[in-house]
Amino acid sequence: MSEISVADLLQAARDVTAAAIAEPLRHYRAGFSVEQKADESPVTIADRETEAALRQAIAARFPDHGILGEEYGSEGLDRKFVWVVDPIDGTKSFISGSPLFGMLTAVLRAGKPVAGIIRMPALGECYGGAAGVGSDRDGTPIACRRGVTPEKAFLCINEANGLMADHPAAFQRLMKFGAYQRLTYDCYPYAQLAGGQVDAVVDYNLQPYDYLPVVPVVEAAGGVITDWQGQPLTLESDGRVVAAASVEIHAALLRTVAGSLS
Template sequence: MSLSRDDLLKVSLEILHAAKEPALRYFRTALQVSDKEDESPVTVGDRETEKALRAEIKRRFPDHGVIGEEFGADNPDAEYVWIVDPVDGTKSFISGMPLFGTLLGLLHQGRPIVGTIGMPALGEDFAGAVNGHSVMNGAVISCRETQNLHAAFVSCNELPSLFTTHPQLVSELTSRARYLRPSNDCYPYAQLAAGWVDAVVDCNLQPYDYLPLVGVIEGAGGVITDWSGAPLTLHSDGRVIAAATAELHAEMVALFKNSV
């Protein structure tokens, strides 16, 4: 495949747009909610959105692999593999909150190269490329230039879980950050890329939750890794730090290193 990063961004957004109808059609309707083996909820909106994404990917790139939340892996050893989370934030989706998103990323030889965060109910799409740029609804965006926690607005996903498992870490983060706000799911990463917050802390994620974020954050000039500062891969442990600058990221990794 000889597409440039800009071409891949364009294609990723086209695939995302081609598959947004199911989520919008079922949003704020009387949905039957089922529980998966891990007790997380799933709906027909999740499944139909992923089916639509897979069909569009297969139509355009029949030799590419796909790894999705709802239907698993298809040709995962291919040179190019798409990562799909059809409804990131199903609890938001089923409760009528518009902060659910659709995540779509592309790996080349196992490394993230582009990613998208689609927010169907908000009418917002974020896309970015590693070693490229990021956009929101077509306009170039970038992270803020905040370099230390004392000046940073930090969004903390899974805060109740972190309170239980790492209370001292939460206490340190609360005392150091200018603002610490509980948050959920993918939208805080879009806020980071757009320059509205300075950092995001997360845990308990799966590859389809975090790999599509890499292109969006790095294209906007930010840094996103696991808690130890290592690049995110299919085999990462699901704990994520994303920050607006390398300096802020380094300070956060130093704070988190004793919890890894």
């Protein structure tokens, strides 16, 4: 089998997520039961059916690729290409009727995320990005905002509850960062960052299927995204994320969370 291009991987990710949209939407704002997982996070039939549809489509198209998903675990993580999927990123948003839940997909090549999709089924938006290809929203090129200093930045603070509980000093510093701060959740702030609406996102306590799909979208839009120590995000990262529109804002945020890494 010939080597598949990054552009083709991005298009494949776009296709398989588009084909799975019907699964969450037929349950959205409809009656369904909510279960609690071992970590006390919610899960619904929509999460499971959506991931099953994604896995089936990926396996049919790329039977030699590995896959990691939130609901059904992993297989073939040692393979050259690995897909990482989160069928409904933001189940709390989904069960409360908020349209800000997403469908996330990344393709890793030799462990590095090279193509990613942030699809927002209820909003009808799809953000894609790939190394050397660029980022787009529904086919229209997008880019991170330029010319904003750290002092003028608009910062989204994800998972504020956990941050306040575990790193209160860092949280207080973040609440004074830049010109605007907004407490946010789930994946949409990364789409806003890539699209030039906000300038930075700080996140906490994530899993690989939460953060790896957004990496190519942010990077291909000209942004910077790492862990809190400034290291690249991988399957083994600790789930703490700093993303920014520029190296300058990113560096200022790393200084802001410094001392909260234990």
